[in-house]
Amino acid sequence: MGVDIRLQVVTMLPRLRRFARSLAGTADRADDLLQATCERALKSAGQWQPGTRLDSWLYRVMQNLWIDEMRRAKKQGQHVPEHDALAVVGEDGARAADARIAAGEVLAALDRLPPEQRSVVSLVCIEELSYREAAEVLEVPIGTVMSRLARARAVLAAILSPDGLANGSTARGA
């Protein structure tokens, strides 16, 4: 991998780091995931096709590593640590009238999502990818992106808003 591609990876590190944080939760685990992603990407740079988006490929490498790790942890029955900010949640039930939702609460809500929903929510709502771009990263049809995303956000909305979603037709859970 040439220095020019390394430099491009370096310019993308802040966004990759944010994606890692939204997946892995704690800062330590996120930075380990980010490093593992860089390591894998540098080692298998030949798999990236010039002309396609490098950032999409890096998101995909990270997403795959993380899903693998989740599966491995699940198989070994390990407890997966939750978000750093989780401890904050529940200390103060009072909520401002304009309902600006505390970051800790958002993080805790994300922790309730199954991995596949969590990555799509993160790619679209945080990284601001379009549905099509997210579908390319995740290598699933755009319809799958939309159904996962709608389910995930219904769950998040139910957790985050005081009275939940008024609409009963909304699917909850995975």
Added chain:
Amino acid sequence: MMTGRVFSDETLMAFADGELDEAEAAAVAAAIEVDPMLAERAGAFRMTRRSLRAAFGDIVREPVPTELTAFVMAGGVGRTSSAARPPLARRLMPIAAALACFVAGGAGYWLGMRGAGQSQVVQVVTLGPLAAALETLDDGARQTVGTGAIALQQTLRTRAGICRTFQLDQSQNRLDGVACRGEGTWRVEVLAATRDGGTYAPASAAGPVESFLDGVEAGEPLPADQVRRLRQGGWRAD
């Protein structure tokens, strides 16, 4: 409340995310006008996006750990396997503050650039304080940059052309690097945290700098008079 059409969650979500085409978006907007329940459902999708963005948006403005940047620039060289590593954040602590503010200056540019093409990269390396030091300093010379310093170490002939090793210092933080001369400019080939600082154990006998120099079959370090002549001759290999 009667509406002409039933809208699915997915359609309302796509509306909230700006993913519908103009005609569809207009149809949803018109329905929302007259149906508060529909407006509330679309609003929930907007709210989740806003909340997530508010919770995570600022992370991109946090400085990326120096060692990670250096790790990428070194091409992922010189790491222990992930199972054997202590958590990255802990290992980064002694070094984390440095790179962005001064190391190479160029690194600051790199971090700020998007989609850098090769010519831009060359320009950046050409313009940074590091490139200036590579161009003008003899081996053993040291130049202050901001609150840190760049120290030139050795100059060697290699398969990759003339290469120079250097060290970037700030307080107790150090990075080792190698830059090689090609096509009239300096390219940084290796940039990695210095191993002998006592802050973490070496992963193997040969560090990234040595590994790189072995790989390009570097000769013995050139004597001072040859380095001076090369410098005066604009670093042409012959």
